[in-house]
Amino acid sequence: MRTRRSTPLGFQPPAIGDEEVAAVAEALRSGWLTTGPRAALLEDRLAEYLEAEHVLAVSSGTAAMHLALMALDIGPGDEVVTSPITWPATANVIEHCGATPVFCDVREGDLNLDASLVANVVTERTKAILPVHLAGQPCDLDAIHELGLPVVEDAAHALEGRYRGRKLGGLSDASCFSLYATKNLTAGEGGLVATNRGDVADRIRSMRLTRRGDGSRYDQLTWGFKANLSDVLAAIALVQLDKLGHHAELRERQFALYDEGLADLEGIEPLARDARDTHALHLYVVRVDPARAGGTRDEYQRAMAQERIATSIHFLPVHLLTWFRERYPAQPPLPVAERAGEEVLSLPLSPAHTDEDVLDAVDAIRRVYVRLTA
Numbered sequence: 437m438r439t440r441r442s443t444p445l446g447f448q449p450p451a452i453g454d455e456e457v458a459a460v461a462e463a464l465r466s467g468w469l470t471t472g473p474r475a476a477l478l479e480d481r482l483a484e485y486l487e488a489e490h491v492l493a494v495s496s497g498t499a500a501m502h503l504a505l506m507a508l509d510i511g512p513g514d515e516v517v518t519s520p521i522t523w524p525a526t527a528n529v530i531e532h533c534g535a536t537p538v539f540c541d542v543r544e545g546d547l548n549l550d551a552s553l554v555a556n557v558v559t560e561r562t563k564a565i566l567p568v569h570l571a572g573q574p575c576d577l578d579a580i581h582e583l584g585l586p587v588v589e590d591a592a593h594a595l596e597g598r599y600r601g602r603k604l605g606g607l608s609d610a611s612c613f614s615l616y617a618t619k620n621l622t623a624g625e626g627g628l629v630a631t632n633r634g635d636v637a638d639r640i641r642s643m644r645l646t647r648r649g650d651g652s653r654y655d656q657l658t659w660g661f662k663a664n665l666s667d668v669l670a671a672i673a674l675v676q677l678d679k680l681g682h683h684a685e686l687r688e689r690q691f692a693l694y695d696e697g698l699a700d701l702e703g704i705e706p707l708a709r710d711a712r713d714t715h716a717l718h719l720y721v722v723r724v725d726p727a728r729a730g731g732t733r734d735e736y737q738r739a740m741a742q743e744r745i746a747t748s749i750h751f752l753p754v755h756l757l758t759w760f761r762e763r764y765p766a767q768p769p770l771p772v773a774e775r776a777g778e779e780v781l782s783l784p785l786s787p788a789h790t791d792e793d794v795l796d797a798v799d800a801i802r803r804v805y806v807r808l809t810a
């Protein structure tokens with residue numbers, strides 16, 4: 437067995453090479469820094485990749501979801517059902533529209549929205565469902581679509597995902613992706629909305645940026661945001677898109693190393709992956725069952741930090757965060773999400789890591805396990 441690392445291992449460092457640096461330099465020298473030909477090319481290439489009629493590049497995954505909900509006319513008095521196991525942005529964008537997030541519990545295996553429970557929280561005010569493809573595992577879209585409400589997907593983790601063979605992107609009213617620093621396709625910051633609905637695409641196009649037209653006169657016909665993606669960032673994403681297949685192979689290898697290296701540790705279980713779907717392999721999340729693993733998730737996380745291995749938590753249940761708790765004091769308990777929030781631990785995963793790095797993380801967790809179960 438290896439020993440403790442002499443250098444720290446980062447959680448999800450970006451995999452950026454000379455090609456991205458050169459593309460940024462070229463964009464900077466082109467004389468066009470804001471949204472322009474590079475953002476347009478990124479949209480065209482991603483529409484093809486995501487098998488969607490329209491892709492709109494925006495400033496963040498958060499903006500993508502906000503604009504998609506606005507395009508569906510979600511507003512004050514409306515409710516949107518969503519998952520509590522997500523980054524707060526998913527619930528925040530519902531609030532940004534003046535609507536109310538309604539949290540529904542998740543499934544035990546993959547911690548995605550439990551479609552069988554959604555009907556219990558739907559009211560006449562429910563105007564949409566905002567499910568999340570956690571860690572890259574597509575949620576149960578067929579069951580969610582059967583509820584007959586508009587669906588906006590939080591696909592921030594799931595660019596490469598396929599649900600029952602079909603590419604995520606054109607399956608719901610809108611699918612929203614993130615180009616944030618840790619994401620499988622990064623621009624540092626940025627987001628995308630994919631949709632087959634021309635009306636949704638048109639509305640987002642006019643809301644994301646108030647254009648000056650020919651420069652002489654301008655007007656504004658709808659809500660005006662500043663949520664466009666700069667060409668400098670689009671240049672990074674275009675290079676990352678060329679590398680996506682190679683990076684996916686590296687992620688696949690790292691998943692396999694974790695699967696194999698942790699298989700015999702009782703009480704350390706990875707989230708379920710459905711073989712009928714293509715998992716986007718964005719996060720390797722394990723659940724730490726304190727009754728069998730000899731320690732809590734927090735104890736494991738602290739011990740891993742001592743081993744110089746950075747880990748993360750995806751996610752603390754949003755309804756338990758202070759602002760949401762205080763805003764919705766009558767929120768009923770969501771037992772599956774609340775237990776998961778105490779047990780999930782995400783392990784280092786990045787195409788910038790080598791196999792040796794991942795084996796270091798595996799060995800570190802094994803050492804911690806031996807110590808805590810002794």
Ligand SMILES: Cc1ncc(COP(=O)(O)O)c(C=O)c1O
Pocket residue numbers: 496497498499522523525526568590592593613614615616626627
């Ligand atoms: C599940 C999920 N949804 C939404 C977001 C928000 O994306 P962005 O940071 O690009 O606004 C993130 C993270 O960044 C996320 O992990």
